[in-house]
Amino acid sequence: MRKNDAFPGAHFIETFTAMDASGDIEEPGTYFIPIMCQHCGNPSCVPACPHSVLRKRSDGLVVMDSTDPCVQCAETPCLDACPYDAIEFDRKTHRAGKCDGCADLVDAGGVPECVPNCFLGAIAFGDMEDEASIVSQVVEQYGPAAFRLKPETGNDPSVRYLLTRRPWKDMEGLYSPAWEGPEGKR
Ligand code: SF4
Ligand code: SF4
Numbered sequence: 001m002r003k004n005d006a007f008p009g010a011h012f013i014e015t016f017t018a019m020d021a022s023g024d025i026e027e028p029g030t031y032f033i034p035i036m037c038q039h040c041g042n043p044s045c046v047p048a049c050p051h052s053v054l055r056k057r058s059d060g061l062v063v064m065d066s067t068d069p070c071v072q073c074a075e076t077p078c079l080d081a082c083p084y085d086a087i088e089f090d091r092k093t094h095r096a097g098k099c100d101g102c103a104d105l106v107d108a109g110g111v112p113e114c115v116p117n118c119f120l121g122a123i124a125f126g127d128m129e130d131e132a133s134i135v136s137q138v139v140e141q142y143g144p145a146a147f148r149l150k151p152e153t154g155n156d157p158s159v160r161y162l163l164t165r166r167p168w169k170d171m172e173g174l175y176s177p178a179w180e181g182p183e184g185k186r
Contacts, residue, residue, distance in 0.1 A: 003102065003113045004097070004099070004100055004102070006097065007088075007090040007092070007093065007095075007097060009088075009090075010088040010090065010097055011088065012036060012037070012086075012088065012097065012098055012099040013034055013035070013036035013099055013114055014034070014035055014036070014176055015032050015033065015034045015035075015176070016032065016033045016034075016035055016171075016174035016175060016176045017030060017031075017032055017033075017174065017175045017176065018030065018031050018032070018033055018166075018169040018174055018175075019175065031163070031166050033161060033169075033174060034114075034122075034123070035084060035085075035086070035149070035171075035174075036086060036098075036099040036114075036159070037062060037082075037084070037086040037087075037098045037099040037100070037101070038084055038086065038148075038149060038155065038157030038158055038159045039060055039061055039062050039101055039157070039158040039159065040062065040155040040156055040157050040158065041060070041155070041156030041157075041158060042154060042155050042156045043056055043062045043155065044081045044082065044083065044153070044155055045062065045078045045081045045082045045086075045087060046062065047081075048077045048078050048080070048081030049077065049078050049081075050073070050077070051069035051070075051072075051073060052065070053065055053066070053067055053069055053070065053078075053096070054078060057103065059106070059127075060128075060158055061100065061101040061103050061106065062100070062101075063100040063101070063103050064096065064097065064098065064100060067095040067096060067097070070094060070095040070096050071093075071094050071095065073094075076089060076096065078096055079096070083150055083153045083155060084149060084150065084155075084157070084171075086098050086099065099112075101125075102114075111125045112125055124138065128158065135160070138160075138162065139160055142160075142162055145162060145163065146160040146161070146162055147160065147161045147162075147163060147168045147170075148160060148161070149161070149170060149171055150170060150171060
């Protein structure tokens with residue numbers, strides 16, 4: 001389903017492939033990493049926007065208010081400010097967009113659409129400050145094996161990735177058929 005006014009061609013959540021040649025047929029090394037807005041604790045996108053379109057909520061979600069100012073925004077600095085390439089830009093309407101954690105559903109007591117719609121149940125959502133939540137329990141259980149993307153950026157990303165049997169590749173060498181950059185790689 002299409003949610004959050006995702007415009008054609010936008011990938012608010014995009015699954016990348018991590019190639020690992022060390023695997024064999026029975027234990028292939030390749031794995032997949034869905035990348036979306038990391039809802040950073042220190043979101044570099046927020047101060048980058050000269051029109052205050054991006055905002056971090058008290059619950060941690062980073063959302064976009066009205067994107068009307070984007071139409072007059074010539075430099076689109078938010079795109080360069082995000083180290084995760086999580087912000088997409090609709091060249092047709094000249095507006096930015098990204099995953100907002102389905103803040104409207106969260107406000108109504110629900111979870112983001114990706115959680116129930118992942119048929120393998122690969123995505124969990126919750127309050128990391130709540131010791132009883134599934135995410136804090138999983139992070140507690142996995143410890144250092146709950147990886148974060150590019151922690152060196154200082155953005156303090158909220159998203160954790162569990163990988164127990166593969167070498168973690170961070171974002172280096174990730175491949176996405178949908179990504180339109182040079183050579184199709186990050
Ligand atoms: S991942 Fe990018 S868009 Fe999302 S909060 Fe962090 S800096 Fe902002
Ligand atoms: S494109 Fe929109 S969100 Fe991005 S910096 Fe410009 S006004 Fe802000």
